[in-house]
Amino acid sequence: MPLHPDIAAFLASLPTPEPGPIDPDVLRAAEHAHLAPVSSRPHVASVEDRTARTPDGDVPVRVYRDGAAGRGILVYLHGGAFFLGSIETHDHVARALAVATGLDVVAVGYRLAPENAFPAGLDDACGVVRWADELDGGPVLAVAGDSSGGTFAAAVAARLHDEGFDRITHQVLLYPSLDLDFDQSRYPSLVENATGYGLEFAGLAPFNAFYLGSGADPADPLVSPTKRADLTGLPAALIVTAQFDPLRDEGEAYGQRLRDAGVDAEVVRMPRANHGFVQNFPHLDESREAIAQVARFVGEAG
Structure with missing residues (x-):
């Protein structure tokens, strides 16, 4: 199937990026300048900003509830190449997850x-x-995440398992970035979807440079979850990929490796979609279907 016409039209309308180095502050400001009004986002029964007190300090969280209490919790990690994104930029995704799953969502x-x-x-x-x-x-x-949030979701599931914390019942990875070794020969989708679909292969290295430059080593399984040798014992996984995403094949390969290790893992490829479609095009049937897949998955026994 071809790229969804709404996505294609949006990509065609984008200006040519300015040359020169990437300025995180400029891109963050641009993200927040284009936020949809709260009134246009999915309605949720309650939304509460809270502080999670952790061994590494206080972390801001936003808790969404749309169903009855006591069914469960989904911890949601936003994407943004580790330097972009926020609770606010992905608020509509968290709301949609709360409505669809009936779980309390903690962004x-x-x-x-x-x-x-x-x-x-x-x-x-x-x-x-x-x-x-x-x-x-x-x-x-x-635990769920999109793009680099999917990286974190997979790494969290693995790290907490290694620490003896096996309470996580499900991991949900939406078009995840699972291999930060950007060797184009490793996955066909890095070539097939290299240009013209929003996330450019040429942009992977410079966008992730902020994270890698902060000390993240692509060979570390907590940075590139696909580098983990032993995947046994990890939580059940749902991996949603997009047909026109350069990261498609690494997500699907990780799903196969999980299955080979005896993990209940399902991979769903969304046709006509590109990287980031759930966040960027929430009105599309493909995005609604991805959220519905998450709801079905977490509704099953973990």
């Missing part, structure tokens, strides 16, 4: 690169999962 305002060296953001994410488990939310404790 995490983890520390960003380059101001905060690796593993600051990952430490925050792990700490919030442990904090959320103390909320007595119910039998489900899921």
Whole structure:
């Protein structure tokens, strides 16, 4: 199938990027300048800004509830190449997840690169999962993330498993970045979808440079979860990929490796979609279907 026409039209309307180095502050300001009004986002019964107290410090979180209490908790980690994104830029995604799943959703305002060296953001994410488990939310404790948030979700599931914390029942990875070794020959989708679909292969290295420059080593399994040798014992996984995403194949390969290790892992490829479609095009059927897939998945026994 071809790229969705709404996505294609949007990409065609984008101006040519300015040459020169990337300025995180400029891009962050641009993100927040284009936020949709709260009135246009999914309605949720309650939204509360809170502080999660963790061993590594206080972490801002936003808790969404749309169903009955006590069913479970989904900890949501936003994307943004480890230096962009926030609770606010992904507020509509967290709301949609709360409405669809009936779980309490805890969105995490983890520390960003380059101001905060690796593993600051990952430490925050792990700490919030442990904090959320103390909320007595119910039998489900899921961790989910999109793009680089998917990197964190996979790394959190693995790291907490290694620490003996096996309360996580589900991991949800939406078009995740799982291999920060940007060797184009390793995955066909890095070539097939290299240009013209929003996330450019040529942009992967400079965008992730803020994270890697903060001390994150692409060979470290907590940075590139696909580098982990032993995947046995990890939580059940749902990996949603996009047809026109250069990161598509690494996500699908990780799903196969999880299955080979005996983990209940499902991979769903969304046709006509590109990287970031759930955040950037929430009105599309493909985005609604991805959220529905998450709801179905976490509704199953972990």
